[in-house]
Amino acid sequence: MRSIWNGTISFGLVSIPIKIYSGSEERTLDLDMLDKRDLARIRYKRVNENTGEEVEWKDIVKGYKEDDSYVVLEKEDFDKANMKKSKTIDIEEFIEEKDVADVLFKKPYFLEPQKDGEKSYNLLKNALKDTGKLGVATFVMRAKENLSLIGVYKDALVLHVIRFADEIRDPADLKLPDTKVSKKEVDMAKSLIEQYTEEFDFEKYKDIYNEQLLKIIKAKRGGKKTKVEKFESKPTPAKDLMAQLKASLDKKKKKKTAS
Structure with a gap:
């Protein structure tokens, strides 16, 4: 690589x-x-x-x-x-992973209902919102099949295109170090991370x-x-x-x- x-x-x-x-x-x-x-x-x-x-x-x-x-x-x-x-x-x-909306780190597509689809759109949206679940779906766009997750973002259904497993490269090809790190050093790093941990507000990043x-x-x-x-x-x-x-x-x- x-x-x-x-x-x-x-x-x-x-x-x-x-x-x-x-x-x-x-x-x-x-x-x-x-x-x-x-x-x-x-x-x-x-x-x-x-x-x-x-x-x-x-x-x-x-x-x-x-x-x-x-x-x-x-x-x-x-x-x-x-x-x-x-x-x-x-x-x-550092922030809690759960505080980050999926729309920020995946490729999103917002979904809008067509005529006569309004009620079923809201039905799926409300059900996903109440259960905290994501729908897994595949579809073809621009001559390519896509794996996707469907969820809710700011009162709209949003589709996130994600990768198929065979599209993710194997990190085994990287030259990763095996240098030993002491428990004291890890504990200090964890303390530093805690000191820098805040509630995520992406509006402050310009x-x-x-x-x-x-x-x-x-x-x-x-x-x-x-x-x-x-x-x-x-x-x-x-x-x-x-x-x-x-x-x-x-x-x-x-x-x-x-x-």
Whole structure:
């Protein structure tokens, strides 16, 4: 397996360098688009709309249109928007799993009744809501069979597309460590998790990356240089683990006292 992201995951003052791998794979048939007259494959070309000539990938850049002109963005501009978030998965708090609505972590489709289906729609909705159950269903969409769960979200029936078992990759292919961790270290980490545990309120999480990227675009448009946020994350050495856990707990306690 090839990693798709390299960086750091952190909680408190503990930093762990990681690689991310895709945990699933598609099972769709590889179908080509053909010309029905002679079954020749259809190819897409990247064409300059002014000259009509094909453009090579190396000559293609991304740009943000403002008024009648473009601001061209380089790869480093996307990192500048938030250097830390481009390199770090920062755990801000821990929550109870039951507090997270399914709609947040699965691919959702909301369901609306058609004419004469209103009563049976409400019947299923109310029954699922009262029992706390989810319906398991399979259906075909866009030439692909889907496994799904049907539940209730904000007074509407919602369908979550989930994976078939054979679409989930085996994590046995990962090089996982067998390093021993002491009970004292685990207990300290559990205390840290408890200190960071709060009731989940997803309204307080805002997507600030696009806002920061727009600032860079406006600065480039005005011919100004943006100040690069320097960020470097180093793995927490094994010998410093307890000290960093303790410092994290102290920091959180001080923050709670101050508020």
